[in-house]
Amino acid sequence: MVYRKYQPSIALLPFVRCYYVWESHRAMEGALEVHSPPNGLGGMVFNYEDPYQVQDAKGRWEDVPRSFIAGQFTKSYTLRLKGRPGMIGIAFGPAGLANVLGVPMIAFTNLRIELKLVLGSEADQLENRILESKTSQQRITLLEEFLLKQLCKSRLAIDREDYALASIVQQKGMLSISKLSDELCISPRQLRRRFTEKVGVSPKLFSRIKRFNYVSYLSTSASSNWMDIVDEGGYYDQAHFIKDLYDFSGKKPSDFINYYRAMPALIGA
Numbered sequence: 106m107v108y109r110k111y112q113p114s115i116a117l118l119p120f121v122r123c124y125y126v127w128e129s130h131r132a133m134e135g136a137l138e139v140h141s142p143p144n145g146l147g148g149m150v151f152n153y154e155d156p157y158q159v160q161d162a163k164g165r166w167e168d169v170p171r172s173f174i175a176g177q178f179t180k181s182y183t184l185r186l187k188g189r190p191g192m193i194g195i196a197f198g199p200a201g202l203a204n205v206l207g208v209p210m211i212a213f214t215n216l217r218i219e220l221k222l223v224l225g226s227e228a229d230q231l232e233n234r235i236l237e238s239k240t241s242q243q244r245i246t247l248l249e250e251f252l253l254k255q256l257c258k259s260r261l262a263i264d265r266e267d268y269a270l271a272s273i274v275q276q277k278g279m280l281s282i283s284k285l286s287d288e289l290c291i292s293p294r295q296l297r298r299r300f301t302e303k304v305g306v307s308p309k310l311f312s313r314i315k316r317f318n319y320v321s322y323l324s325t326s327a328s329s330n331w332m333d334i335v336d337e338g339g340y341y342d343q344a345h346f347i348k349d350l351y352d353f354s355g356k357k358p359s360d361f362i363n364y365y366r367a368m369p370a371l372i373g374a
Contacts, residue, residue, distance in 0.1 A: 106137070106186075111245055117252055120201035122146060124248060126241045128154065128191035136187040140364065141178075142321070142354040143314045145274075147197040147210060147305070148175040149220070151235045151244070154191030159184050159217075172220040172232045174202065176213025177305035179314075181355045193235065193244045195252070199270055199311065203303045205252055207259050210305035265289045266303045269296060273308065278316030279339040282308045317353045320346065324358070325365045331358070 106129050113121040151172045158166040160183045177199070203210050208223065220228040231251055238244045269285055285308070286296045300308045320338040331343065340346040347358060354361050 106133075106190075109241070111241070114249055114253075116256070117249070120198055120205050120256070121252065122196040122198055122201075124193065124195055124245050126193050126244075127186075129186075129189055132189045133187055136185050138183055138185045140181055140183050140354070140356075142181040142317070143178050144318060145177065145199050145311060145314045147177065147199070147202040147213070148194055149173070149197070149202075150175065150192055150194040150217075151232060152190075152192045153236050153238075153244070155186075155188035157184050157186045157190055157192070169217055170219040172228065172235070173217045174208075174213055174220060174223055175217045176202075176210055176215065177311075177314075178215055179306060179310065180215070181353060193241065193248070195248060199274070199304050200267060204261055204267075205255050205259060209302045211302050214305040264299075265291055265296070266300045269300055269308060270304060270311075273312050273315055277319040278312035278314070280312065282312065313349060314353065317349050320350070321354075321361075321365065324350075324362055 106127070108127045109125065111124040111126070112118075113124065149172075150169070152169070156168050156171060158168055160166055166185060197205070200210070202208060202213075206223070212218075220232065224231075231247065234247050235244050238247065269289060272280065272285055272288075282296070283293055286293045289296065291299075297307050297309075300311070304311055306314070316338055320334055320340075323334045323337060335343050335346045338346060340349075350356070350358055350361055356364065
């Protein structure tokens, strides 16, 4: 298995975190299961080899669409790769999909929606060109051209939700949403409604996810200390930290650390 990330062009940096390629050059002997907690990002994925599977709430495995848009996920999910997987994806910033495609992200929360249901025939054309490409660089070039074209067509306007989003990300989720709404001269209810439409989750939940992402990063460091992590993450006590860790990853702290420290070797990064 090989997992690689690629930087977008300068014009797309405000909206796209990275492109990634995850593939195997030969058929896998068994299946690889990977647990993925919330990361605060949206996505677009194209499977040019065997599509992977995801496990539903009843434990059943389902194939993902050949190409799809993924919204914000609020719980951890498990994916399974088998056969000869090959995919290229776009990791969008929290509001990247809304800004580039002009679609409300609330419609995609906890879902993977087949791309052609959103973009119609344009999705079929892009998918076919991705399938016909022979190299990762050719596929990235196609995605860059597509996104730049979409960006030119979008009615992009930086608004209060973007400011709120930037503040939450900058402060790693450790801020008062009430004070943030005061700064923006907007009621908490209005901020919640508009933010949720653009990002897919409420400001409060998004803040929890970003703080979880930050403490996850801290906890997988070899020199991590529980009390330091709790303090650095702005938690009232260790119990609140453990609750967030379990809510978003489904794992106990020790299991979480052991699993995610081993993740790079597991996925081939």
